[in-house]
Amino acid sequence: MKKYCVLFVLVFCISCNSQKINHSKYAKTNFNAKTMKLIDGNWFDGKKFKERPVWLKNGLMYYKSIEEEVDTVIDLSGKYVIPPFAEAHNHNLESDYKLDERIAHYLNHGIFYVKLLSSIKKRIDPLMHNYNKPDGLDISMAHAPLTATDGHPIALRKKFLEYGHFDGLFNSIEEIEYHGYVIIDDSLDLENKWEKILSFSPNFIKINLLHSEEYAKRKKDTSFFGKKGLNPKLVPDLVKRAHASNLRVSAHVATAHDFHVGVNSNVDEIAHLPEIHNGNPIAMEDAVMAKTKDITVVTTISLVKKDKGKENYQELVENVAANLKILKEAGVTLAIGSDMYNDNSTEEFNFLHELDIFTNLELLTMWTEHATSTIFPNRKIGKLKDGYEGSFLVLDKNPLSDISNIYQRIVLRIKEGVILK
Template sequence: MKHLLLGLFLVTQFSISQQNTAKLNPNSLRIELTNGHWFNGNTFVEKKVWVNNGILSFSKENTQNDTVIDLTGKYVIPPFAEAHNHNLESDYELEKRISAYLDNGVFYVKHLSSIKKRIDPLMHHYNKPNGIDVSLAHAPLTGSGGHPVALRKRFLGYGHFDGLFNTIEEIESHGYFIMDNEDDLKRKWNQVLSFKPNFIKINLLYSEEYVKRKNDTAYFGKKGLDPDLVPAIVAKAHKNNLRVSAHVATAHDFHVAVAAGVHEIAHLPEIHNGQSIALEDAQLAAQRGVVVTTTASLVTKNRKKPNYDELLGNVRSNLKILKEAGVTLAIGSDMYNDSSVGEFQLLHSLNLFSNLELLKMWCENSATTTLPHRKIAFLKEGYEASFLVLDKNPLQQIDDVNKSIKLRVKQGAILD
């Protein structure tokens, strides 16, 4: 019998053979975890837990364990997730970004748009046992001259697409799909599906001014889909068992998206404009199970504006409307150099959510909207054995929860 000291944990009976490798994760161990307090969605309960083939069990004791870990009274929670970002498409400092996610306990990332030709060479970094798991929309749907056409054009000028595209016209159908009417939707839909997206992203920006902005070049990049086309897009996605995530800017965009039946709102609306969400729209979103990803920390980009405090106050007010209506909130930053930690910290600073609400938003809601078909985000029988062990009870002290991680386990394999 070998004795191995792993951080603060005493690990015993450590022996792994090829015959005992897991089906889910080839590095998975058969583990017995004792004296740990496990999060059950509301509180922490002391339990003995087993891991076999990368799966959790609270009742089926392993007949032989590779590893026994005494958790010495520490606290076990599901991993965190980042429900909105775009920072995994470039190889620039990619390992640093992946390490930042894992170091902070963020195992799952929802990538809201990407160019498939650009991200494909990097996919060997993702969706593997010792890395982060990602879901991808690839090219978003927008209107002529809409977001993100201007952004793609700017990046083309910076040389980000050298070797892939020479003109902005070549990027169309790779970096975005122009959908101005139902004929476009019918003609291009199979190409959208050919990229095998995990979900569909649509861009709604200032839809209340769609007619005004449609043909005005002054609004290049500051407009999106025809709001009347959105229900048809959602219906197409439903037929192909694809969820729809809507980028929104205004309260009216939020209204259009929720009324059309989208599954997710990718941004808190009115972050930069300072208007209120209609209560009836928030109530409808709750009734339909629509997830709203916060991205509230984007308001900090307005710090130098004289009305910053008003904008921050409006962000808090709209989050309160959503919370009180019962809308499911997920934590996502849309900040290139963040791993959803900064978003969590801003939400905590608003003094709007309890520690329990913040924990569930980051561990449960963010993960399930990122990878809705996986058995993750909960510490339940038969779920993936992915979890974080903390030396502090986050229901009592959550402000530095990511810094209190003592052990990271993904699909039954110890990452540390």
């Protein structure tokens, strides 16, 4: 009986500490889309494939025949239909440099949805006509991440300013605040700056935790410029404030302690696997708590490849694998995201596949349903369900049998009822 009481208290406390977020879902309609019927296709139901006809009307999918006359009939000839892939962590869509090429690379690989963990609104606003339309990428943006004085990403912003990347936008690092970072050093900052943060219309809030176990040590040490983050004591109130504004919170983390802080503060997402560059284990109890609170962890394990020149590289890879196994054992929701500016989630998927930790079904779910739901939690996408958006990929092989190089086996891409070129 005591075990049940403890469990009840745990769940009660978690629910009390969590502010309500709107969980209702909607589907984007596309009234310009053709009415289609797709026959002889094997459709993924989340666990297996099932042969059935499907109808598309106004960009939505249906499993029952519709009354309207069909414009197009597509014979899938026994091929396999899955939800689109997604990229749950990147920063590479706010520059117009080779943008068309970058977007095409995403779409050709079957990646329809991208989460930008930071972006400068002044830079990306003129490019928004490329996004969030039936034949383009759909993106979700945090805009400026929240950090401490001299914390990450201020050093990066300063470097890019000096390189001339912000010519015509900003003349000093101070001008970039609110656009490229927001300094939150205490509760007064949080109170005074919150409305201006909201004025940028972020889709979610990103907070930066970096070596929070050394917050006091790094706080005023100039040698840690750009290598520190928020005061961990501020994070619970920050999360509550974001949730009260109906905004989810994604936490950038570096260490196992950062992960602990984020999980115990009720963030919605951990934006990186912890300890990628440090090589330490994460605590199983924190992983279990992340599962209990339905917190998603974005993989970004490709970042470890930046350490290839180090003597301990293989040990770092082994630690990455060990921490992934801890999260898997705890049942944590994992979403595929790369944080690789010159790439997308394709190589992240390949690396995860090479580690041989997850089944084909798990990898498929991580790259489709999980990645999509952490980008657009309120949209009816990421699953092939009746009334959901008519967005999917058609493959010429069964990914549950062989998922290697699966993006190379795409023979048809449909987004919101539109056949992509």
